[in-house]
Amino acid sequence: MTLSAPIAEPGAGIGYRARPSLRSRIAGGRAGPVLVVLVAVLVLWYAGAVLLNWPTESARLARGNPEVSPAEILTATLSAQRPVLPAPHQIAVEIWNTTVKVSPTAPRSLVYHAGVTLGPTLLGFALGTLLGVALAVGIIHSRTLDKSLMPWVITSQTIPILAIAPMVIVVLNSVGISGLVPKAIISTYLSFFPVTVGMVKGLRSPDAMHLDLMRTYNASGRQTLAKLRAPASLPFLFASMKVAVAAALVGAIVGELPTGAQAGLGARLLAGSYYGQTIQIWSALVAASAMAGVLVWLVGLAETTARRRAGARA
Amino acid sequence: MSAAPSLAPAPVPVPAVGDEVIAARKLGLVFGTNDGSVHALKDVDLTIRRGEFVSFIGPSGCGKTTLLRVIADLEQPTAGSITVNGMTPGDARRARAYGYVFQAAALYPWRSIARNVALPLEIMGVPKAERARRIAANLDLVGLSGFEKKFPWQLSGGMQQRASIARALSFDPDLLLMDEPFGALDEIVRDHLNAELLKLWATTRKTVVFVTHSIPEAVFLSTRIVVMSPRPGRITEIIDCDLGAERPLEIRETPRFLEIAHRVREGLRAGHGYE
Structure with missing residues (x-):
């Protein structure tokens, strides 16, 4: 191999650049920190699984063979049928078996259950966002609403959702409404709150000078809302929508618990806990958090698009 | 008052003696605060006629911005009377005077420059084609075509302020109220914009009320200078600034200019503003 300039002369090596090492690419990128945390969580998780499953598994194995070796117990703690804490790979296998290996419409399919929960989540999120924005608009335009409504909005969230959910389901069931709508209402109940609080702040965020400007044009309240308050509140709207969409998912899952629903992630959690199927519980939990992650990411995507259109810095 | 010979004959460029645009009589404004009341304005008597360029100058706290805001109906006076175009300030504001x-x-960051200039036009219901015409004309007027x-974040501070002037002019009001518009800019940009503003005033013949705390700026721009002093905010002196219509930047080194500037400085000192 010949170089155009000898190594030791001026100008040598110009135009040649070392390829970034794998390590620096991982550490420098956005994936690096996430990977480090993931590895740490997995290590802790495996340690936890061994520790927590040790007593039951060692007792079980000792019943058949008093001379059981620690290595055998160790293997058993990571492959138990009904572990106290399942190992990550057990959950991974369970998820694989209930998503890829079965038809998405089968009652065993996690995709099917996730779909059942997704419907009310999205409906509840949409209704909650609309309700939240409507309440915020009312609150900032009327002192009376501000004083009368805001305490109730806050009080509404101090009541445990687990106490309200059964009542909503039972009452609506008695008037013949069941399935998606009652769950969506519980989602709405949880998701309107962050939107209301965020939007009250967002709609009040324009500074005095921007508001004075509207006044010099003799703009109506509606024009000020449309041309100043609403666009100024967009960052607040998206931040609160991210909280709201996750809360909506929690609401839909909680809505599936009290009636012993047959389908949905909540039903999977409940059934799993009835029969001690911890692996099933954990795989439903992982599915729920993955779904929440995707939903929050989608809201973030919508935010990026909206910000681009509003001429934000790249 | 003896004028410098070279500048003496130039008349103050007020188109005939116009009608009263702003007339304040015994105007007063008291702000109630937690630790007592603040006399922001007291016994302000002032008449501004069509086509004048009037500056309010004084130290901070002298009420110059408050007076401008009263004219704009952004503050409510607590004593005396004031009319704008013969109406109350509120009616004048509603008439978009x-x-x-x-x-x-104060550009809206989510709007492009053109759409910022369009903002008042949208609010006032100007049709789209006419909006486009006025955006182009006014951006051209302030040198922001293209x-x-x-x-807004892609423009320098001076360009942003020019865009905001285009926005204020877009609906063609006869009266322009400017609250230290160049106060946050560096001196080179300020000089440039002062010259531009004079040109703009000469072409549009609008009445301008201009708040500043810079003596050279006030003398360079104005046909009359209202000197104010604080505690309570009041007018201590009104100085005619008859430098004529043609005012190149170099005029600031002429004896006549320096003499007026000196009088303004004396007026400010007499108001105990700086002691």
Whole structure:
């Protein structure tokens, strides 16, 4: 191999650049920190699984063979049928078996259950966002609403959702409404709150000078809302929508618990806990958090698009 | 008062003696605060006629911005009377009698420059084709043609303030109220914009009320200078500034200019503003 300039002369090596090492690419990128945390969580998780499953598994194995070796117990703690804490790979296998290996419409399919929960989540999120924005608009335009409504909005969230959910389901069931709508209402109940609080702040965020400007044009309240308050509140709207969409998912899952629903992630959690199927519980939990992650990411995507259109810095 | 010979004959460029645009009589404003009341304005008597360029100058706290805000119906006086175009300030505001330029450009960051200039036109229901025409004309007037699609953060501070002037002019008000519009800019940009503003005033023949704390700026721009002093905010002196219509930047080194500047400084000192 010949170089155009000898190594030791001026100008040598110009135009040649070392390829970034794998390590620096991982550490420098956005994936690096996430990977480090993931590895740490997995290590802790495996340690936890061994520790927590040790007593039951060692007792079980000792019943058949008093001379059981620690290595055998160790293997058993990571492959138990009904572990106290399942190992990550057990959950991974369970998820694989209930998503890829079965038809998405089968009652065993996690995709099917996730779909059942997704419907009310999205409906509840949409209704909650609309309700939240409507309440915020009312609150900032009327002192009376501000004083009368805001305490109730806050009080509404101090009541445990687990106490309200059964009542909503039972009452609506008695008037013949069941399935998606009652769950969506519980989602709405949880998701309107962050939107209301965020939007009250967002709609009040324009500074005095921007508001004075509207006044010099003799703009109506509606024009000020449309041309100043609403666009100024967009960052607040998206931040609160991210909280709201996750809360909506929690609401839909909680809505599936009290009636012993047959389908949905909540039903999977409940059934799993009835029969001690911890692996099933954990795989439903992982599915729920993955779904929440995707939903929050989608809201973030919508935010990026909206910000681009509003001429934000790249 | 003896004028410098070279400048003496130039008349003050007020188109005939116009009608009263602003007339304040015994105007007063008291702000109630937690630790007692503040006399922001006291016994202000002032008449501004069509086509004048009047500056309010004084130390901070002298009520110059408050007086401008009373004219704009952004503050309510607590004593005396004031009319704008023969109406109450509120009616004048509702009739969209004035364009207001703030200390900061106050452009909406989510709107392009063109759409910022369009903002008052949209609110006033100007049809789209007419909007486009006025955006182009006013951006041209302030020398911002070609920047229509830029967003405010892509422009320098001086350009942003020019855009805000285009916005104030877009609906063609006869009266322009400017609250230290160039206060946040560096001196080179300020000089440039002062010259531009004079040109703009000469072409549009609008009445301008201009708040500043810079003596050279006030003398360079104005046909009359209202000197104010604080505690309570009041007018201590009104100085005619008859430098004529043609005012190149070099005029600031002429004896006549320096003499007026000196009188303004004396007026400010007499008001105990700086002691």
